[in-house]
């Protein structure tokens with residue numbers, strides 16, 4: 001590890017605090033406006049470059065040494081597929097350093113809270129705190145779904161070739177019909193405009209995941225898209241007894257007992 005990398009890994013709190021304290025206020029306002037309008041906002045420099053690179057490198061390292069393939073179809077989201085390689089939360093907590101650090105960092109959560117327009121809380125369900133997912137084969141996808149909690153921050157560790165799929169597609173401002181997920185999905189895909197965005201490596205996006213139907217489109221060529229998914233709860237989520245975890249349990253069954 002280079003001297004620079006050692007430094008960022010040893011003092012990430014001070015580095016990120018300084019970086020975010022100097023973040024221009026007009027940019028924060030633009031993020032907040034875009035987020036309210038779109039349910040999703042891309043942020044290109046949440047972390048300074050050395051720290052961003054070190055975070056991404058940790059994800060790729062864990063993926064290489066501690067990952068597992070997941071291939072499931074989920075009735076709870078309208079029989080949409082999940083096909084990718086991933087590293088579950090407990091494995092990351094054991095072998096990772098910067099990925100858990102990011103989740104627990106107060107300055108980052110405060111910054112994201114300002115963008116969201118309300119306080120983000122650490123998700124009260126450990127398996128969702130942080131996960132590494134990687135689409136690696138042609139056809140690998142994270143199919144259409146809503147999330148259980150209100151917010152997710154997705155960090156792009158490796159971006160696919162822009163000609164090879166792996167784009168974020170989404171329809172904002174809708175609520176999950178858990179009684180008929182497939183019927184709802186069909187209706188929305190027929191009648192609503194689907195937004196589509198490319199996310200480059202080192203960027204991240206904050207999404208209002210429980211009110212935004214979203215997917216990552218299938219890879220169409222040999223490429224790789226590796227992300228770290230962080231989940232945050234709204235104040236309301238903390239008291240919502242209807243939040244369930246079937247989707248997570250179905251995908252990560254080997255690690256969640």
Ligand SMILES: [Fe+2]
Nearest residue numbers: 145146147209
């Ligand atoms: Fe999601």
